[in-house]
Amino acid sequence: MAKRRKIYEGKAKILYEGPEPGTLIQYFKDDATAFNNEKRAVLDGKGVLNNRISEFVMTQLNGIGLPTHFLKRLNMREQLIREVEIIPLEVICRNIAAGSLSKKLGIEEGTVLPRSIIEFCYKKDELGDPMVTEEHITAFNWATHQEIDDIIAMTLRINDFLTGLFAGARIKLVDFKVEYGRLYEGEMVRTVLADEISPDSCRLWDMDTGEKMDKDRFRRDMGGVTEAYAEVARRLGIIKEAGGAEILSFNGK
Ligand code: UDP
Numbered sequence: 001m002a003k004r005r006k007i008y009e010g011k012a013k014i015l016y017e018g019p020e021p022g023t024l025i026q027y028f029k030d031d032a033t034a035f036n037n038e039k040r041a042v043l044d045g046k047g048v049l050n051n052r053i054s055e056f057v058m059t060q061l062n063g064i065g066l067p068t069h070f071l072k073r074l075n076m077r078e079q080l081i082r083e084v085e086i087i088p089l090e091v092i093c094r095n096i097a098a099g100s101l102s103k104k105l106g107i108e109e110g111t112v113l114p115r116s117i118i119e120f121c122y123k124k125d126e127l128g129d130p131m132v133t134e135e136h137i138t139a140f141n142w143a144t145h146q147e148i149d150d151i152i153a154m155t156l157r158i159n160d161f162l163t164g165l166f167a168g169a170r171i172k173l174v175d176f177k178v179e180y181g182r183l184y185e186g187e188m189v190r191t192v193l194a195d196e197i198s199p200d201s202c203r204l205w206d207m208d209t210g211e212k213m214d215k216d217r218f219r220r221d222m223g224g225v226t227e228a229y230a231e232v233a234r235r236l237g238i239i240k241e242a243g244g245a246e247i248l249s250f251n252g253k
Contacts, residue, residue, distance in 0.1 A: 084181025
């Protein structure tokens with residue numbers, strides 16, 4: 001059997017060469033990292049859950065006409081995606097104060113923001129992904145004005161749609177991070193949603209109890225991380241068992 005060509009290995013995912021030109025395989029690892037790689041762990045089953053949750057969310061977004069890199073899930077840990085050129089920005093959208101916003105601006109965690117706020121961070125691990133403005137982004141050619149406009153419009157649309165989707169599962173979408181890529185189609189280039197949307201990249205709070213159902217459980221040593229992710233998947237109707245047993249017991253590739 002021939003070994004697949006690894007294109008890139010990140011903290012939580014690996015990208016392999018895809019079966020056809022213009023495609024890649026995105027593999028979800030169980031590795032968890034936080035605080036710019038200072039804190040690390042392997043959380044059994046996390047990759048399987050994030051693969052399923054991200055598949056579900058991306059499929060729903062494709063369904064409302066929002067272009068994404070997602071093509072199809074291949075197995076427990078892998079999905080087929082379109083190859084894109086990643087725009088080096090982490091785009092954060094916030095509805096409720098938490099995390100770095102609370103810390104930096106002294107706004108109590110849980111405060112509902114007067115309106116949704118979008119922030120840009122420059123994707124550069126060595127620098128700890130610093131927050132940047134549109135001025136930096138265009139001056140350094142990380143993205144064009146047009147791409148920034150598209151990114152803002154798409155992010156607000158994702159926020160509206162996901163807020164409703166999660167509310168239907170009695171979950172509050174506090175904030176989330178997305179990444180975009182350039183999809184080259186002949187002479188045309190299109191901005192599409194890339195990467196993943198999962199409890200690793202969103203803050204999700206139980207609407208009734210306020211309990212955290214996301215990566216903050218790992219960041220803050222609260223325990224029950226994969227159990228919380230499985231509960232998100234269960235509430236979205238992706239898996240049946242409360243503990244996600246049928247997924248977590250499968251220690252597949
Ligand atoms: N986030 C992420 N990757 C990052 C930084 C942030 O997925 O490298 C997500 C994070 O999970 C949260 C949102 O973006 O849902 C806002 O994160 P914040 O800036 O508060 O970051 P913190 O410093 O608290 O991780």
